[in-house]
Amino acid sequence: MKAITFEGIRKIKIAEVPEPRIQDSRDVIIRVERGALCGSDMHVYNGRETGIDEGTVMGHEFTGTVMETGKEVSNFKQGDRVASPFTLNCGDCFYCKKGLSARCEKSRLFGWVENGIGLQGVHTKYVRVPFGDSTLVKLPDEISWETGVLMGDNFPTGYFCAEMAEIKPDQTYIVIGVIGCGPIGLMTIISTFLQGAENVFAVDLLQNRLKKAKQLGAIPINTNDKSWKEVVNEYTEGRGFDGVMEAVGSAATMKLAFDMVRPGGILASVGVQAYEQLPFNPPGLYDKNITMKFGRCPARSYMEKLIPLVQKEQLDLTTVITHTFSLEEGVEAYRLFDEQKDECIKVLLKP
Structure with missing residues (x-):
């Protein structure tokens, strides 16, 4: 079968x-229906x-259809529609039971093999998912394959970031800054509104991403504009943002987040x-006197509560998807995403 390697x-x-092929009785073989490129793919x-x-x-x-299951798999059968987090989750260890599935003691990241040990990625036609019962989540028929892809990484990460910023609807200030308006940042903006924020500022250098953030209800700040500090000071009476969420992962954006957060505020980073x-x-x-929170999103721990939320709120998460390529066009897809050409934000792959 063809794959992007x-x-x-x-x-x-x-x-x-x-x-x-099935290697363990807890394995599930998935036919990939949709895949996507992530900013962390660009790190590799x-x-x-x-x-x-x-x-x-x-x-x-990725999202996909169950094709085959190991003998110990009981939650899934052939033909089931599923979404998957970006890491394996055993479901039984200390961290899985604590809701911190990102730190599962047996976790592995899809698409990372080092010295022959690891897990192959999903930019292909079929994928083996170990610990299928505790890793995969059933995808309701009314949720599209495209939305399902965002449920395994981008949306949980954005929601997790907003939670770390401790947004509460009964608070009266709530002036929030989101640094980085790529897919994670845009999902963070959606999540801040869902969690009760009223004043959300979107910070980026790229105008097309700020335009998308504005469509989601955020107030855009382009840091290429020398007056951005005046805007922040105007809305916060010179204090800075009550909470800043950093969704990039660079030293420059982390320094910007630190500079923008007010004394006593919260800096949350998922980049x-x-x-x-x-x-x-x-x-x-x-x-x-700031509080800092970092970390990988425990996506599997969030998926079961966020899928019903997407259904209830009828959220259109796919607004962040700007380009779709076939698997055979994968080299061009990676190049476009890396270079951020053609106003690219999120790239989808159809095997």
Whole structure:
């Protein structure tokens, strides 16, 4: 079967790879119906995260149809529609039971094989999912494959980020900044409104992303505009944002988040951190009295409550999808997403 494989920094190709088979009685084989590119795929693509073996199938966002199940699988049968988080979850360890599935003791990330050990990705036709019963989630018929892709990573991550910022509808201030208006940032904006925020500012350098954020109800701030500090001060009486959510993972955006949050505020970050040291020092933290929260979203722990929320609110999450490619066009899809050409925000793949 065809797959998009990693061949080196900024090198991927469409290759023939073996079809997966049941290796454990808890495995499920999925036919991929939709896949998607994620910003963290670009960390691998550009070499910001190293170690992945050449020939590894890329990707970790997908929805699909159950094709085969191991003997111990009881929650799924052939033909079921499913969504998946981006990591495996055993369902039985200390962290899974605590609702912190991102730290599952047996977790592995789809699309990461290092020194021959790991899990192949989902940018292909069929995928093996270990711990199928505790990893996969049934996707209701009324939720599209496209929306389902966003339920396994982007939307839970945005919702998780908003929760870390402790937005409460009974608070009267609630002036929130979201830094980075890619797919995660846009999902964070949607989530802040769902959780009760009234004044949400979207911070980015790209006008097309700010335009999308404005359509979602946020007030755009382009940091290329030298007057952005005046805008922040005007809306916050010179204090800074009560909460800042960082959805990029660079030193520059983290420093911006620190500068924008008010004393006593909350800085929440879900961007995959691609630098070694924080761009501010302990005395600065001490002087601002801020609370900082970081971490990978426990997507599997959120999916079962967010799927009903999408149904109830009739949310159109697919507004962030700007481009769709076939699997055979995968090299071009990665290039476009990496270069952010043609006002690209979110790229979908159809195997």
